[in-house]
Amino acid sequence: MVSTHSLNKVRGAASSMDNVRIQPRTPRQGMHDTELELTLLEEDEQRQASVGVLNDDGDSTRTPRPKRAMSTKDQRAMSLLITLYLIQGVPVSLYAHRSVPFLLREHLSYSQLAVFSLASYPYSLKLFWSPIVDSKFLPTVGRRKSWIIPMQLIIGTIMFAMSFHAEKLIQDPTDNINLLSMIFTGLVFFSATQDIAVDGWALTLLSEENLSYASTCQTIGLTTGYFASFTVFLALNSEAFANKWGIPRLTMDAYLRFWGVVCYSVTAWLFFVKEDKEVLNVNEMDVKRVYLTIWDICKLKHVQSLLALHFVAKIGFQANDAVTQLKMVEKGLKKEDLAIIVLLDFPFQMMGGWIAGKFSTGNRALRPWLLAFWPRLGFALSSTLVVYWFPVPPITKGFLAFLVAHSVLQSFAGTIQFVGVSAFHTIISDPLIGGTYMTLLNTFSNLGGTWPKYFVLKGVDYFSVATCKLNDAGRDITIQAQECVSDQGKSLCESMSGQCVTTQDGYYYVSAICMGLGVLTLVLYIIPTARRLEALPVARWRVASAL
Incomplete structure (x- = not known):
């Protein structure tokens, strides 16, 4: 963790951050950002820099080592x-x-x-x-x-x-x-x-x-x-x-x-x-x-x-x-x-x-x-x-x-x-x-x-328009329904001997x-x-x- 004053100094020197180099961590220390960076290079660069740090020209400063199989510890x-x-x-x-x-x-x-x-x-x-x-x-x-x-x-x-x-x-x-x-x-x-x-x-x-x-x-x-x-x-x-x-x-x-x-x-x-x-x-x-x-x-x-x-x-x-x-x-x-x-x-x-x-x-x-x-x-x-x-x-x-x-x-x-x-x-x-x-x-x-x-x-x-259609003495009566999607809304319409009809489905408007x-x-x-x-x-x- 760092202080706010130190962080401000870092932002003031942002242009030099790319060249920062720190010694690699020990197995119990926090991961070093440059070492992690090596695992993110392209394959050719990984082979050149598997254990070292690339300089600005892309040259390796150490001898490459072969890629190891995943350890039992990592598997666990x-x-x-x-x-x-x-x-x-x-x-x-x-x-x-x-x-x-x-x-x-x-x-x-x-x-x-x-x-x-x-x-x-x-x-x-x-x-x-x-x-x-x-x-x-x-x-x-x-x-x-x-x-x-x-x-x-x-x-x-x-x-x-x-x-x-x-x-x-x-x-x-x-x-x-x-x-x-x-x-x-x-x-x-x-x-x-x-x-x-x-x-x-x-x-x-x-x-x-x-x-x-x-x-x-x-x-x-x-x-x-x-x-x-x-x-x-x-x-x-x-x-x-x-x-x-x-x-x-x-x-x-x-x-x-x-x-x-x-x-x-x-x-x-x-x-x-x-x-x-x-x-x-x-x-x-x-x-x-x-x-x-x-x-x-x-x-x-x-x-x-x-x-x-x-x-x-x-x-x-x-x-x-x-x-x-x-x-x-x-x-x-x-x-x-x-x-x-x-x-x-x-x-x-x-x-x-x-x-x-x-x-x-x-x-x-x-x-x-x-x-x-x-x-x-x-x-x-x-x-x-x-x-x-x-x-x-x-x-x-x-x-x-x-x-x-x-x-x-x-x-x-x-x-x-x-x-x-x-x-x-x-x-x-x-x-x-x-x-x-x-x-x-x-x-x-x-x-x-x-x-x-x-x-x-x-x-x-909001964009849906639903109606409850009733049949009263052979006449079709349409009533604006608050919602005709849930069982509660449909049951309310059915209790009046009606049927829920959705004339405009808001799903299509929202999707568009x-x-x-x-x-x-x-x-x-x-x-x-x-x-x-x-x-x-x-x-x-x-x-x-x-x-």
């Missing part, structure tokens, strides 16, 4: 990271990947779902308490385990306690929407806190040459949690699927109880995992100085540009991400069919993560992230057309196969973007302030996908607005800004380590 570290990301991915996936919203959709309007969507905000605002997580800990337990262990115990306890009431709350959510929102807000908050500690641990748990695998571990862990909480759960929760295969239906209560026990088990395992002690500066223990450092980092012009980039980057496909699948279910797609689509999609997400990790290196780390924008915008358009021309059920096998292919390609592009930008964050994050730097970047990346969701869901109801803004921001701002940022030397992002 990757297994640990994948498990920890999985644990936080399961509860977050229940909310963020729409498993619970799918179950609530039949009972709530889109405006009510917008209120429930606010539960995701802790994951996007974790920067505000990340300095505390990064600085305060019990030395006898470990810098990261001091937070990971209690967070997992709390997450497991919430899921276990909720397992006795979840099914009832979800079946009658109209009167319990605020309680459900509070419960899931708590789960997301504690998962976000664990994520801060795990991100920080990843920077020191893996060796320098394998640090890029941190984003791979995150992708595998979170995607597996998504697979369990979306694909597996939705399929086994369906009565039609259970009856078809002659198996008991998996209730939300049983699912939460199972993962509560898993949380306890993994927490017990952590007690036997040794955390290496880090050599920390006294200032790193000062929370106030951490906040001041974050503020000084945020005042850097290129950091501000990156944060603004994240804030607007996901607008173009927000309607597609938040509403499209809900609309397909509304038009007759069965939940078990949707689960099959995601099941077949899972291995391609893993492949997408590997491809993005391979190309997110060197001086073009954001290349996969930028290239995937156009496919994602294209899929947002095609998804809107699919909803518009969605066939009347039952769904044919041919159309289901088309949906599978469409979903696979769409998520493939999304995974490439996620891993690409995560790899870039790993490259530029300063290990000397642990997970705080990464959390700053991830906060705005997550916020870019969180803040539009509320307005998208509210916009669907999002895609239009997405194309404009991509061409006029995102592409030129991203190319300028990725061209900056790594040392320009390392404010603390450059001192």
Whole structure:
């Protein structure tokens, strides 16, 4: 940790930062930015500089050494990271990947779902308490385990306690929407806190040459949690699927109880995992100085540009991400069919993560992230057309196969973007302030996908025009309905012997607005800004380590 005065001196000498050279770290010290830079060079340069520092002319100052196979320690570290990301991915996936919203959709309007969507905000605002997580800990337990262990115990306890009431709350959510929102807000908050500690641990748990695998571990862990909480759960929760295969239906209560026990088990395992002690500066223990450092980092012009980039980057496909699948279910797609689509999609997400990790290196780390924008915008358009021309059920096998292919390609592009930008964050994050730097970047990346969701869901109801058609003595009477989407709205119309008819679907208006803004921001701002940022030397992002 460094003082504010020292940081100001660094910014005043920004032009000389590219030539800063510091002696390599010992195995227990914080990672040195120049050594990490060597792992991000092109293949030819890596062979020339695998153990040395390149001078300004690109010449190597040391003799190259052959590339070593991944050590057993790194293999164990990757297994640990994948498990920890999985644990936080399961509860977050229940909310963020729409498993619970799918179950609530039949009972709530889109405006009510917008209120429930606010539960995701802790994951996007974790920067505000990340300095505390990064600085305060019990030395006898470990810098990261001091937070990971209690967070997992709390997450497991919430899921276990909720397992006795979840099914009832979800079946009658109209009167319990605020309680459900509070419960899931708590789960997301504690998962976000664990994520801060795990991100920080990843920077020191893996060796320098394998640090890029941190984003791979995150992708595998979170995607597996998504697979369990979306694909597996939705399929086994369906009565039609259970009856078809002659198996008991998996209730939300049983699912939460199972993962509560898993949380306890993994927490017990952590007690036997040794955390290496880090050599920390006294200032790193000062929370106030951490906040001041974050503020000084945020005042850097290129950091501000990156944060603004994240804030607007996901607008173009927000309607597609938040509403499209809900609309397909509304038009007759069965939940078990949707689960099959995601099941077949899972291995391609893993492949997408590997491809993005391979190309997110060197001086073009954001290349996969930028290239995937156009496919994602294209899929947002095609998804809107699919909803518009969605066939009347039952769904044919041919159309289901088309949906599978469409979903696979769409998520493939999304995974490439996620891993690409995560790899870039790993490259530029300063290990000397642990997970705080990464959390700053991830906060705005997550916020870019969180803040539009509320307005998208509210916009669907705002632009929709629904009527309740009544038949009175042979005369058709049309009454303006507040909403005819949820069971409550439809029941109210049916109680008057009427039928809900949507004459204008706000989904198409919101989708068009999002895609239009997405194309404009991509061409006029995102592409030129991203190319300028990725061209900056790594040392320009390392404010603390450059001192």
